[in-house]
Amino acid sequence: MTDRWNIEKHLLQKNRIPQNIEEKIEENIIIYALFDLNEELKYEKRWIVLTESNVQIFKDEDSELIFKESYQSISKVKNERFTSFETLKILAADDLPPVATIFYTGKQRMMMGQIHWYLSEKVEKENSILDLKIDLENEICPHKFYQQNTLAPLREVQAESAGKGQSTLLRLLSYLKPYKSYVALGAVSAVIATAMSLIPPYLSGQLIDDLIRPFQAGTLTAELALKKAWPLVIMLGATYLIREFFIWVRLNRMSLMGEYIAQDLRRDLYNHLQEMDMDFFSKKQTGSLISRVSSDTDRIWDFIAFGIVEVAIATITLTALCITLISLDWKLGLVMTLPVPILLWSIYTHGQKMKDLFTKCWRKWSDLTGILSDTIPGMIVVKAFSQQEQEKIKFSKANKIALEQFEQVHHAWTRFWPALMTTIHTITMVTWVLAVPRLFGASDALSAGTFVSFLLYMTMFSGPIEVIGQMARMMNRAISSAHRIFEVLDTKSKIHHKKDAQKLEEIKGDIEFQNVSFSYDGLRPILKGMNFKIQAGEMIGLVGSSGGGKSTITKLISRFYDVSKGEILIDGTPLKELDIVDYRKKVGMVLQEPYLFHGTIWENIAYGMPEVNLKDVVEAAKVANAHDFIMALPNGYETVIGERGHNLSGGERQRISIARAILHDPKILILDEATSAVDTETERKIQDALDRLTQGRTVIAIAHRLSTLRQADRIFVVNKGEIVESGKHKNLLEIEDGHYYKLHKMQKDMNENFAL
Structure with a gap:
């Protein structure tokens, strides 16, 4: 598989464990990692290897085994x-x-984190009578797993690393195709203006x-000179007017086209984000995604609207000037034109350096935007903990880094640009030095008119080079932004949509x-060989300690993620x-923390059903x-609630969320801690609403308050990715040494203590 990232190139470490170390290991290798510091905190590469029965450590330099211990003799990691x-x-x-x-060091954190978890699980398994079912042996290739996890941090930030500029630029230019008429009109106008x-x-x-020299020499009368001069003056005025008209046409067409292309990029990017799976959003900063949709598309508009045509005009102008200067006087013309390729090459090489700098800038800018997107929605928490000053310091630090x-x-840029312009002015001075003797009658005389024309063309000469230099800077900014956008567009959702997918007209709810089995990171199993069947119309309660896998079950049912192993059947x-x-x-779905959008209450209840009538919303x-x-x-259903409904109470937000679910009339309903964060009176109102909502539907309810699941047809007790108990509330309480009984007793004792 082709990968733009390479461990040896980008991380300066080996892309797999050395062969001579591998040959020394007698058992199958399950997982291994490189660590890069010795006991004196000096850089020294070593390998930690976990096999079926022990952990081993080798030196990278000479493959010496320096540590070996069985899992049975380890108590803790x-x-x-x-x-x-x-x-x-x-x-x-x-x-x-x-x-x-x-x-x-932090560079090895991802892979060492996997080592830590796996070693902890193996140690717990060896020292416990419970079977933890670590079934990852023989399911993953240790070399591939090492490479994927070692490169994972780089892939996470690949948007901040510029790709191949040429391919990115060509792809960006492909967005010009729908606007060929704009490009053609802009190009023609640019050529005419030039x-x-x-x-x-x-x-x-x-x-x-x-005219002027013959008149001064007395060979041309004033009357005849004026008669010939006025048409030339009129032609000068006409060329200026025509030039400005076509400049206006170019600017008008190209600026509009730039806006259309920026709109297309924003549309494609936002539409693609809607298709991405939840795993993608869990690994991306909100601020980074927002900056790509907003700031990056704006930089591209700037380049499309002005950069492309300006570079084309500058190139055409520079070429025409070179030809014209050589045709006026080939000696002076060559002095001006021969250094041009060197100047353009210096602009290109400087642009490559600038591209790397811009890439780092956008990374820091994304960090800054990320702080804003984290802090502003959580302002109530900031104020509740009096962290305003700390947040100011945090933002100021990121702002300063940016x-x-x-x-x-x-x-x-400012070091390069004066040097470039000084070079151009030096070339101009050399031209003057060579031209002055010829103007005063030296051999190979130069007429005043020719030199005036030459001078005027020379004054135009630096303009195109300046434009190319400035546009190179703009282009590097745009390519960096375009790469960040295309990186998102090229990211494929892990949830694959089949073209011939079935549409069930009516879902029963089985x-x-x-x-x-399921794992978020490919190593740590969250669910382990889970089997159960829920009948249509049945209410199932999910209980257990945090991190056991309850929410993961509901996410898999909603297909926010695909299973790692096994299959889920619906009807x-x-x-x-x-x-x-x-x-x-x-x-x-009714979640513990309902999400409401900025808008009216009516719009929030009717979300996803724009054609629903008010009567159904009220009902x-x-x-x-x-x-x-x-x-x-004040305004009933037309009351505008703030972002995320922050001007409503938790119970009010929850009931709006329930109303939204009722309006959609789902056949499968997921309740995730729907009453856990409200007071007793509000809980009673919400529970009453939920009782009505659950009628005639398949319901999966997660709850820590076991009292809310008394009416459940069955309760699944989930512990460490497995269903360890199932049955009705009453039946589970009869198992005195069971998990459910212990959870119920714990809550009962806690309630009695609070009552006191």
């Missing part, structure tokens, strides 16, 4: 993070020093040589998990075979016990 490095300590007993301490700008210097030279990065850009049909958009319309609100409080608001 402990990770500690310091300012510039981390440690992984392997303990034989809590009251004894570590038998091994591994030191590593041609018009070349006429005045020539006419000026003609005016001097053919400023320092942009200062590097400006320092590099759900079956067949040997389902006997594999979930992967169903049309995902059609299926999700038949699945409703859904009444069922959700929301109608009364809505009507008490």
Whole structure:
């Protein structure tokens, strides 16, 4: 598989464990990693290898085995993070020093994190009577897994690393195709405007040589000179008018075209984001995505509207000037034109350096935007913990880092540009030095008119080079932004949509998990070989400790993620075979923290159903016990609520969310801690609304308050990715040493303590 990232090139480390180390290991290698510090915190590469029964450590330089220990003799694995490095300590007993301490830099954090987890699981398995079912052996290639996880941080930030500029530029230019007429009109206008700008210097030279000098020499009368001069003056005025008209046409067409292309990029980017899976959003900063849709497309508009045509005009003008100067006087013309390729090459090489600097700038800019997108929605938390000053410091620090990065850009640019212009002025002075003797009668005389024309063309000469230099800077900015956009557009969703996917006209609500396993990162199993079947119309409660896999089950049912192993059936049909958009319309969710959009209450309840009438919205609100409080608001259903509904109470937001679910009339309903964050009175109102909502539907309810699941047909107790108990509330309480009984007793004791 082709990968733009290479471990040896970009991380300066080997892309797999050395062969001579691998040959020394007698058992199958399950997982391995490189760590890069020794006990003295000096750089030294070593390898930690986990096999079927032990952990081993080798030196990279001479493949010497320096540590080997079986899992049975290890009691605990402990990770500690310091300012510039981390440690992984392997303990034989809590009251004894570590038998091994591994030191590593942040570059190895991802892979060492996997080592830490896997080693902890193996140790727990060896020291426990429970079967933790670590079934990843023989399912992953250790070499491939090492490469994927070592490169993962680079892939996460690949938007901030410029790709091949030429391919990115060509792809960006492909967006010009729908606007060929704009390009053609802009190009023609640019050529005409350029041609018009070349006429005045020539006419000026003609005016001097053919009229002014003969008149001063007495060979031409004033009357005849004026008669011939006025047409030339009129032609000069006409060329200026024609030039400005076509400049206006070019600017008008190209600026509009730039806006259309920026609009197309924003549309494609936003549409693509809507198709991405939840795993993508969990790994991307909101601020980074926002900056790509807004700031990056704006920079591209700037380049498309002015950069492309300006470079074309400058190239045409420069070529025409070179030809004209050589045709006027080939000696002086060569002095001006021969250095041009060197000047253009210096602009190109400087542009390559600038592209790298701009790439770093956009990375810092994304960090700054990320702070804003994190802080502003969570302003209530900031104020509640009086963290305004700390947030100011945090933002100021990121702002300063961004400023320092942009200062590097400006320092590099301002150093290069004066040097370039000084070179051009030097060439001009050399031309003067060679021309002056010829003007005063030396051999190979030069007429005043020709030199005036030459001078006027020389004054135009620096303009195109200046434009090319400025546009190179603009182009590098645009290519960096375009690459960030295309990086998102090229990211494929892990949820694959089949073209021939089935659409079930009516979903009953049968759900079956067949040997389902799932892992978010490819190594740590969240669900392990899970099997269960839910009948249509049945209410299932999911309980258990945090991190056990309850929410993951609901996410898999909603197909926010695809299973790693096994299959989920909906009414006997594999979930992967169903049309995902059609299926999700038949699945409703009420979350612990409901998300409301900025808009009216009516719009939030009717979200996804724009053609629904007010009567149905009101009826859904009444069922959700929301109608009364809505009507008490100043504008009723037309009341505009703030972003995420922050000007409503938690219970009010929850009831609006329930009304939204009722209006959609889903056949499968997921309740994720729907009453956990409200007071008792509000909980009663929400529970009453939920009781109405759940009638006639398949319901999967996650709850920590076990009292809310008394009416469930069955309760699944989920622990470490497995269903360890299932049954009715009453039956589960009869198992006195069971998980559910312990959870129930714990909550009962807690409630009694609070009551006291």
